[in-house]
Amino acid sequence: MNKKSLIEKWLSDDLTEEERIAFEALEDTPFHKDIVANASKFKASGFSEMPNFESFKKRIKAPEVPVKKLQWLNPMLKIASVLMLGLGVYYFLFMNVMTEVHTMVAEKTTIELPDSSRVVLNALSEVSYNEKNWEDKREIKLQGEAFFDVAKGAKFDVVTSKGTVTVMGTEFNVKQRGDFFEVACFEGTVRVVTDNKTEILKVGDNLKWYKGVLVTGQHTQKEPQWTKNSSAFQRIPVSEVLAELERQYDIKITLESVDVNQLFTGAFVHDNLENALMAISEPLSLEYEVIKPNTVRLSTSE
Incomplete structure (x- = not known):
């Protein structure tokens, strides 16, 4: 039963036990009881008559007390949204920033990664990596040619458009120029994944992939000659x-x-x-x- 009907029946003293419990649970019940209690202290005029509910409601103009709803969830959701947005912005601005190193024509450069791994970059080459997230993911993207001297630790991935080279700690050279892809191992062991093929290279092994043809071979060098x-x-x-x-x-x-x-x-x-x-x-x-x-x-x- 709605609130209006409950009050009408209460005024006419016609509430059932179940309706009485519902009436007592209303938030403005004390207000209505006070009005009736105070009114009983005054002697009614001989010209007065018992008003109906609509007249009574207009005369007392009871303030509307808003029903309190469980609004605690909305602020929590807003706070959570702000926190998630803040974390997203923080990750994008600070954790997802890529460090990029480029070389020009006839230029070589050496860079040191956060774990002290060393990368020598050949001419017209480019590498990019996430320095902030390096401890969780040692991954570097390469376009061109580079020699890697990798510090021991978690796996280390060199990602190119033609294949991915994975190591734990070793020395190797990766070259990716257009359709030409070459990997040479100088220390330790490397795993090379190209398309659906996986090759394991040990010291002295090299792999060439050119226009869809994969060739493995040997070399006797201790380091790439271009670094010299x-x-x-x-x-x-x-x-x-x-x-x-x-x-x-x-x-x-x-x-x-x-x-x-x-x-x-x-x-x-x-x-x-x-x-x-x-x-x-x-x-x-x-x-x-x-x-x-x-x-x-x-x-x-x-």
């Missing part, structure tokens, strides 16, 4: 060799009748363009000509 200012290649397509030459010397190479798919084994230095051009052109029976300070033409020998 010399790029070395073992049965690598000429296109990749010349691209590396352009990166190391900031030059543009034009070709005339050169088969860029033939394989090259050899090396070139990073501090003398003439010597580097000779080291590449002679084994391939090519001729070179420096036509501008930053442009070189390579052509097949007649």
Whole structure:
């Protein structure tokens, strides 16, 4: 029964026991009882008559007492929302900030990660990692080429567009340039995952992935030669060799009748363009000509 009906029946003394309990539970019941009690102290006028409920309600104009609802949940939800928003903003601004390191043409740089792991970045390469979250997730993204000397600890992931290299603590080199992907292990053991294939490399092992073809092999080096200012290649397509030459010397190479798919084994230095051009052109029976300070033409020998 609604509040209005309860009061009407109370005024007419017609409440059942169940309705009386409901009436007593109303918040403004004491107010109505006080009104009736005070009214009984006055003698009614001979012209007065018992008002009906509507007249009584208009005369006393009882203040409307709002029904108290369980509103405690709303403030708690608001507080929780503010806290969640604050945590989200904090994570985005402070915990999810990526540290990025880039190298320019003919530039190399060495960086130290939060766990003292060392990364040597080759020319025109880029790495990014979350320094704030490093203890929980040792992961670094790579575009280009880098040599890693990883401190022992939790697993360490190098993520590229062609595959992921996972280690615990070791030395290895990763190169990812376009369709070319290469990993060489110099210390410890590394796991390389490309598409649905997984390879385990030990000291002296290397892996090449080029245009969908995966080849594993061996090397005898103790560290990548490019860290000593010399790029070395073992049965690598000429296109990749010349691209590396352009990166190391900031030059543009034009070709005339050169088969860029033939394989090259050899090396070139990073501090003398003439010597580097000779080291590449002679084994391939090519001729070179420096036509501008930053442009070189390579052509097949007649």
